[in-house]
Amino acid sequence: MDRLAPAFSAFLGAACADGSDRKVDWVLLDNFHASMADVASEHKVPCILNMPYSSATTEDFGIPDPSVLPMFRPFVETFKRCKVIAARSSFELEPESLPLMTKILGKPVIPVGLLPPAPAGGNTQRDDSAALSWLDEQPSKSVVYVAFGSEYPMTVKQLHEIARGLELAGTRFLWALKRPSVAHPDEDLLPPGFEERTRGRGSVVTGWVPQTSILGHGAVAAFMMHCGWGSTIEALQYGHPLVMMPVLVDHLSTARVMEQRKVGVKVRKEKSDEAFLGDNIATAIRAVMCEEESKRIFVANAKRMQEIVADDECHKRYIDEFVQSLRTYKN
Template identity: 35%
Template sequence: MDARSSMHVVMLPWLAFGHILPFTELAKRIARQGHRVTLFSTPRNTRRLIRIPPELAEHIRVVDIALPRVERLPEDAEASIDLPSDDLRPHLHVAYDAAFAGKLSEILQEPYPGKPDWVVIDYAAHWAPAAAARHGVPCAFLSLFSAAVVVFYGPAEGLMGRGRYARVKPEQLTVVPDYVPFPTTVAYRGLEARESFTLVLAPDESGMSDGYRFGKCIAESQLVGIRSSAEFEPEWLQVVGGLYQKPVIPVGLFPPPPTQDIGGHKAALQWLDGQPRRSVVYAAFGSEAKLTSAQLQAIALGLEASGLPFLWAFRQPVDANEGESGLPEGFEERIDGRGLVCRGWVPQTRFLAHESVGGFLTHAGWNSIIEGLARGVRLVLLPLVFDQGLNARHLTEKKISVEVPRDDEDGSFAPKDIAAALRKVLVEEGCEVFGDKAEVLAVLFGNDEMNDQCVRDFLKCMLEYSRQHQGAL
């Protein structure tokens, strides 16, 4: 392939909203640089999530792949949000592996120009690098986690359960690894460590752990892209390259533009229009965490006790009985006029971009952090699962946000602590420091030119690698 030519890039996101959406956003940015993209998805996820602008339709092909029937997997489950409980995630992995590996094998055997020049993979596609290499095609692993998070989890060998940095018990996740050359608080706490060890590092019914999938993707890919920027976490990015012993490129933060259709939420936007600038708390907890009634009650009472206007993207608790609202009795009557509870899908980027929204009570998922900071919104973090505790430590030690404390044994949190954190960030004396930080970071996170330059740098590395290693795989 000539280094001046355009590429055909195949992209394989994992089946979670927080993975499909950023992969799609990156696909658009790659296409705008003149390259062709084939994006793997499933029919239901394409309908729900993937919107390709007409001007990019010739450059982006979305391939819908039907998942096979897998025991215990609900019939319409095509993303993690569709699973009634986390213990069904391994079954979604099994379906993903079978369907997506088969389709990748097909496309790798297509004659030029259908055959890809690169395959860009998410953590779950551990089989992709070897399959691509058999056809002389290189792979790039795209981390949708920050550099701080991937540094904490360590080298590929350790993620696969081998060598000095293998974590074999939860307590090892509560200490900063000795290869981090600077002081930091980025580590899990007790309950987080126990949950993350089970969810990430312990083998599941798919036959391997998520950590093993991560490690294999990193070890066998030719390049690694990190959804981050050198301006935001240079110290962590410097460590990643040494850990992985291969090129690591920050691909930018690429927040989605606030152009979503508002669906049935016109009234909510009109309500926001009537609120003072930067006064409203937007509360949302992502698509992965499955909150209980007790947790949602605490959040509701915390929002109420804060005295601040708020808009809450509410999802039913996993343990609610049919007909139950999941909210404290009389809550919506008490907060009438001051707070809004929006059910079902909400246009999050539209809400965060509204000038009346000043604070974001969030689970500290990397997607939501990026979306909030790109719009200059102050953050209050309530981490729940996966990388979220690490993100919360990272941002809090940078004095970007405030974290709501949780009980280290049972993970509970108190309404008064939610209220106190929100007031500290938005209205109490000294809150201006959080506003100043948010404004500075909005210039960085929301800078389209910087984000596009990171994508160009990533593509340049891919082109250069292909030129130097033509036929070597």
């Protein structure tokens, strides 16, 4: 990103020049763009830090200490240089943790709403998606969708345990499988015979999949995932209960809140093992998909969350209030 600094500086210089009709009032930054914040400061343009995590993450962990967690040093440096924090959250979804953010961070925090993606429908990828074609053949609300985002620290051992859990659970599943970066190019990602043994009730798809269209499909009943904030919002947008396998910092906080809200089940992780074990994965899937009493509770609570996430008028108000707040802080 540092290599973009000269071009960004030239752009801001022209935009901030006397007589320019492209005046820049704010620069909105992602987590790791401290060099861009330095450029903006040189041109006297204030910065906003886009906080893409749940407010619960801030409540649980505050501002990371880069001396303990060096990977967060760019985030901390960017945070220091920003005047305002934009939080992808809402008081309706996070009534306990969102009000705490300003005190914890020591800077104004403005919620921008949940920013759910546009509802699935009319997807031009539709005819080319093997995943959606397979879902078309499944009964309504019968499939658990399995995906773990782009940053999940997946291992081949964990993939094998997931496969074992899906096989033991006995439910229908659609698995969007991504090859882990630690896997050898010739290494088999699935246990021998797994796809043959689950043929007819399971589908493993590699490569890109249209996730929002999958979540919006009538055959999908639940989402087994890592609890990244974006994927959690997408799941709740369609009222799906969760089977949660959190590992990273923000995933743990989001999973904590979703478990407290009884929106799903966090897979139990044995202290003696680095991976979530297949037996525990199967138990969690059955609780969400098969056991009627727990399933009813999880579905009902996920539907309550859906009412919040799918409220477009509410999110528009947050955006309007965000813009008005920026005018206030600018002045």
